[in-house]
Amino acid sequence: MITRxxxxxxxxxxxxxxxxxxxxxxxxxxxxxxxIGHLYLFKKPxxxxxxxxxxxYGLVVLLRLGSxxxxxVSSPSIAExxxxxxxxxxxxxxxxxxxxxxxxxxxNLFWASYGDHWRNLRKIVSIEVLSAYxxxxxxxxxxxxxxxxxxxxxxxxxxxxDMKKAFLELTLNIIxxxxxxxxxxxxxxxxxxxxxxxxxxxxEMYTLIGQTIIGDYVPWIKSRKxxxxxxxxxxxxxxxMQCLIEEQRRVLESDSCGERKRTMIQVLLSLQETxxxxxxxxxxxxxxxxxxxxxxxxxxxxxxxxxxxxxxHSEVLLKAQKEIDEYIGPDRLIDExxxxxxxxxxxxxxxxxxxxxxxxxxxxxxxxEECLVGGFRIPCGTMLFVNMWAIQNDxxxxxxxxxxxxxxxxxxxGARDGFRLMPFGYGRRSCPGEGLxxxxxxxxxxxxxQCFEWQKMGDxxxxxxxxxxxxxxxxxxxxxxxxxxxSMLKLFSQPSLVFVTFWWGLGAGGDMQCHASTSEASxxxxxxxLDLLDMGDKKHSKKGVDFTVExxxxxYSLNH
Ligand code: HEM
Numbered sequence: 001m002i003t004r005x006x007x008x009x010x011x012x013x014x015x016x017x018x019x020x021x022x023x024x025x026x027x028x029x030x031x032x033x034x035x036i037g038h039l040y041l042f043k044k045p046x047x048x049x050x051x052x053x054x055x056x057y058g059l060v061v062l063l064r065l066g067s068x069x070x071x072x073v074s075s076p077s078i079a080e081x082x083x084x085x086x087x088x089x090x091x092x093x094x095x096x097x098x099x100x101x102x103x104x105x106x107x108n109l110f111w112a113s114y115g116d117h118w119r120n121l122r123k124i125v126s127i128e129v130l131s132a133y134x135x136x137x138x139x140x141x142x143x144x145x146x147x148x149x150x151x152x153x154x155x156x157x158x159x160x161x162d163m164k165k166a167f168l169e170l171t172l173n174i175i176x177x178x179x180x181x182x183x184x185x186x187x188x189x190x191x192x193x194x195x196x197x198x199x200x201x202x203x204e205m206y207t208l209i210g211q212t213i214i215g216d217y218v219p220w221i222k223s224r225k226x227x228x229x230x231x232x233x234x235x236x237x238x239x240x241m242q243c244l245i246e247e248q249r250r251v252l253e254s255d256s257c258g259e260r261k262r263t264m265i266q267v268l269l270s271l272q273e274t275x276x277x278x279x280x281x282x283x284x285x286x287x288x289x290x291x292x293x294x295x296x297x298x299x300x301x302x303x304x305x306x307x308x309x310x311x312x313h314s315e316v317l318l319k320a321q322k323e324i325d326e327y328i329g330p331d332r333l334i335d336e337x338x339x340x341x342x343x344x345x346x347x348x349x350x351x352x353x354x355x356x357x358x359x360x361x362x363x364x365x366x367x368x369e370e371c372l373v374g375g376f377r378i379p380c381g382t383m384l385f386v387n388m389w390a391i392q393n394d395x396x397x398x399x400x401x402x403x404x405x406x407x408x409x410x411x412x413x414g415a416r417d418g419f420r421l422m423p424f425g426y427g428r429r430s431c432p433g434e435g436l437x438x439x440x441x442x443x444x445x446x447x448x449x450q451c452f453e454w455q456k457m458g459d460x461x462x463x464x465x466x467x468x469x470x471x472x473x474x475x476x477x478x479x480x481x482x483x484x485x486x487s488m489l490k491l492f493s494q495p496s497l498v499f500v501t502f503w504w505g506l507g508a509g510g511d512m513q514c515h516a517s518t519s520e521a522s523x524x525x526x527x528x529x530l531d532l533l534d535m536g537d538k539k540h541s542k543k544g545v546d547f548t549v550e551x552x553x554x555x556y557s558l559n560h
Contacts, residue, residue: 021097026062026071026376029053036218039062040052044468047360050074051390060374062382066217068094071373074390076397076419078374082365082384083427086373088114091428094383095261096216097223099210101230102237102293110294114428121277125432128267129178135436138178139336142440144173146447148186148331153452154228154492157379157483160356160457163307164477167300167444174440175295179288180244181263197240202292204233209293241285245269252274264288293431297471298358304478306352308462309404311454311480316406320344321485324450330487334446336439345446347406349438353423355404361390362425384425388422389472437487451491452482479534 032038041047041063050072054061059075073079082090091114093099099111109125112118149170153161169185176182176198184195208230215223236505248265263268265284272279310317323344328334365384370377393401399408406498409417418502425433431437448454456462457479465475484492 008125010461013149018371023372023375023377026060026374026378027057028062028064029057032064035066035220036242037066039065039217045466045472046470047387047389047472048168050361050385050387051393054246054387054390060292060376062378065383066214066317067219068217069379070385071367071378071447072385072387074387075374076391077287079372079386079388079422079426080419082386083425083430084368086371087427089367089369089371090384091184092368094216094366096364097213097227097451101227101234102289104207104286104289105283107282110363121283122432123149124268125272125291128271129264129287129291130432130436131387132435133550135439139439141177142174143335144172145177146443149444150333150447150451152186153448153482154484160479160481162477162479164300164304164474167303168296170303170444170448171296171300173442175291177263177270178293179264180248182244182300182471182559191366197236201237201240204229204495205237205293206232206297237289238285242281244288245281245284249362264291270375294431295433295436297473297543299440301471301473302349302352302356302441305356305472306348306441307315307448307454308464308478308496309352309355310449310473311456311478312349312461312464313404314530316348316404317454320348320449324446325487328450330491331419333491334443334450335392336443339439339442339446340411342446343410344406345442346407347412349355349441349445350409350412351404351406351422354421355393355401355535356472357392357424358472359423359470359518361385361387361423361470363429365429386422386425390420391419392423413435446481447456451484451488455481455483457481 010457027042029038033040037095041049041053042065051074053063054072054074059073060078061070061072061074063070073082093106093111093113095106096111099106103111106112107117109118109121112121113187149166152166173183173185176184182194183189184198189195206227213223213226214419215226242392245265248263251267251271252266265288267285268287270278272284310320323342324334328338329340334342362385365385365386367378367380367382369380372378395401419426424434424437462478462480463474465478466474467473
């Protein structure tokens with residue numbers, strides 16, 4: 001160990017002008033302790049510690065974290081080098097315990113090493129799940145869920161609302177509907193027992209995923225307790241996901257849903273019929289899991305940071321409202337097609353992604369062979385952290401980086417602004433959910449700006465402290481008070497918004513089922529609607545104020 005330490009030291013010395021030494025390793029903090037290496041330097045949040053280390057030792061730093069060699073990059077041009085010239089070399093992921101236990105032994109899209117298997121999974125997701133065509137087909141569902149959220153806030157106007165919860169539930173519902181046609185959050189959930197199981201599993205996984213496991217870096221320290229929790233969680237989650245697959249298999253066998261309405265599980269089960277050896281249930285479960293956990297907390301956290309920033313900067317909120325009012329007006333709600341015409345709203349999202357990137361170190365990569373980065377030699381098997389938080393908040397790169405100034409993105413050249421803004425990563429392993437994330441965030445934020453006046457709790461600014469961890473989450477959940485904007489009251493009284501207080505779900509045999517637990521007035525409204533639209537074969541059964549209506553027509557039309 002001492003020899004290795006000394007060898008590392010020799011290799012990291014700057015090249016001598018007198019001797020022609022081999023290309024050196026990047027600089028490293030001098031004191032690397034036996035067994036733990038540089039782990040002693042670590043304080044949370046990790047991206048801040050790494051940024052301090054880079055300020056001292058350089059924009060390319062090599063650390064030894066226990067048994068792992070870790071390259072930390074904090075410059076746009078070096079990040080570009082990693083994801084262009086060396087993109088294939090760094091396209092692997094390190095094998096971490098979380099990937100082993102919750103990522104199907106590192107075989108799902110998120111944790112799989114680069115190669116044919118990963119390429120195939122990535123192709124399926126890009127074409128069958130997250131393509132522009134699929135997202136377009138789902139835009140009505142996204143809007144419906146946003147209307148649900150707005151309906152809930154409208155009912156709780158002038159009261160303190162937990163926006164962290166509202167955003168997380170919104171994204172979980174959107175993604176679960178995409179995966180299995182189910183929604184598990186909100187007042188009107190069709191399968192309450194299933195929803196409760198899902199919520200418990202999600203809450204447990206959410207806590208586990210956010211934790212750094214010391215055993216990943218120091219294998220001698222067995223993280224038995226943690227591994228036990230991971231395994232228990234995997235077992236529960238697996239049986240839950242399998243139930244969903246069986247349920248969707250039955251729906252598919254009855255073949256009553258058209259191509260446009262297919263859920264992700266149904267699409268993958270259809271592919272299973274032609275290639276059963278490849279599209280196994282485990283592959284399907286792996287993809288379900290990846291979308292749920294890569295797509296929900298990231299998107300909801302950016303919504304929460306963005307609204308917090310707007311509450312602290314009322315002038316920006318007013319400017320965004322003006323943009324939406326001028327383009328959309330008070331007679332209809334913003335929809336996804338409007339987003340391209342709202343550059344200021346997009347700048348607010350960019351500025352939030354710059355200041356609070358949900359994955360501040362991206363996701364760790366690992367090199368599959370020796371390569372050169374910034375003129376330094378990087379050995380095979382080195383883990384790579386690109387410190388996007390440091391790059392995006394560096395005063396040498398951004399003017400007044402601590403200031404929330406969406407205007408800095410006026411006329412942005414290219415989405416990444418020359419590798420200075422890369423919250424979704426770049427290259428082969430970049431985020432395939434960027435399009436969906438921007439749609440969800442844009443629609444949710446745009447609707448909240450359009451519909452409500454917002455108020456902080458008390459006179460103090462919203463606390464912007466980050467919670468320690470690998471991901472960037474707010475330490476204190478955002479709580480705020482909202483009331484409908486007077487100009488939008490007309491829209492709130494429109495039946496289409498009242499109507500979303502009902503839950504639409506895909507019932508057995510492909511019928512649309514509507515469950516509502518609501519007032520007499522809403523029941524009459526629903527009946528009028530069904531009559532107006534001449535829904536044909538319909539059964540109304542009224543049990544006090546709870547009822548179920550089965551209809552044989554696509555009901556989405558009701559919202560348009
Ligand atoms: C604001 C929201 C989001 C942010 C900031 C974000 C960011 C990222 C980042 C930084 C990576 C890793 C890039 C790298 O390794 O260099 C990533 C990977 C990934 N993201 Fe996202 N993401 C978001 C939303 C989503 C959504 C909505 C989905 C899908 C539903 C998604 C699916 C994935 C997947 C599957 C990967 C792994 C790709 C691979 O390893 O090949 N993400 N994301």
